Amino acid sequence: MKKTVSFSLYGGNERVYSYVDAGKKCVIHGREKYPDWEWRIYVGKSIYNKDRIWFQSHGCSIVNMTGGEDIYPARFWRFLAAEDSDVAIFRDLDGPLLWREKFAVDEWLASDKKLHIMRDNHAGHTYWPVLAGMWGIKGGLKEIKSMIDNYYPTTDYAEDQIFLSECLLPIFDESDIFVHDSSNPETPFPTERIKTEHVGMAFPAQYWGGDY
Secondary structure: OOEEEEEEEOOOOOHHHHHHHHHHHHHHHHOOOOOOOEEEEEEOOOOOHHHHHHHHHOOEEEEEOOOOOOOOOHHHHHHHHHHOOOEEEEEOOOOOOOHHHHHHHHHHHOOOOOEEEEEOOOOOOOOOOOOOOEEEEEOOOOOHHHHHHOOOOOOOOOHHHHHHHHHHHHHOOHHHEEEEEOOOOOOOOOOOOOOOOOOOOOOOOOOOOOOO
């Protein structure tokens, strides 16, 4: 079974370099949670070769999106892993993959549900039905490229999450969806939070000994 943790890495300003540094921490702290998964990073032309080599040397697969940047919006690149993976989860590189998340993924994998959705921050996660860096799919989605090709965003803001809400979510029956939502007592995460940590968080300025 081919299992993939998928990320996008891109940008054209100084912010991308802090994102690269955070991505390296994500890999260092996260690989032990998904040791038998492919860690795949879709990278844009702005990412230095030395950084691509670093990720490869730490067990990541690099997909060079140079030349494809005008075909697929960068936020959507990571979704392409759904095309060739039996199981794929889609994450952000700028934060830790918590054990809290891993246990939630295990719970989903043990179920018969095809789509996995997580929401774990009452302030920032409740607006969007599917968060772009907090979902997963079993059985693949061969038509993901054509779905993206046929999607015409009307805004640059959260276009990936709009796509997931308007194009992905409607093709699944409610019975096919496993939700972990900490704001709903009927869909709890399998573990308690440690301090203020939550799935989908960015790395804190100072590590205080949480679950990553």
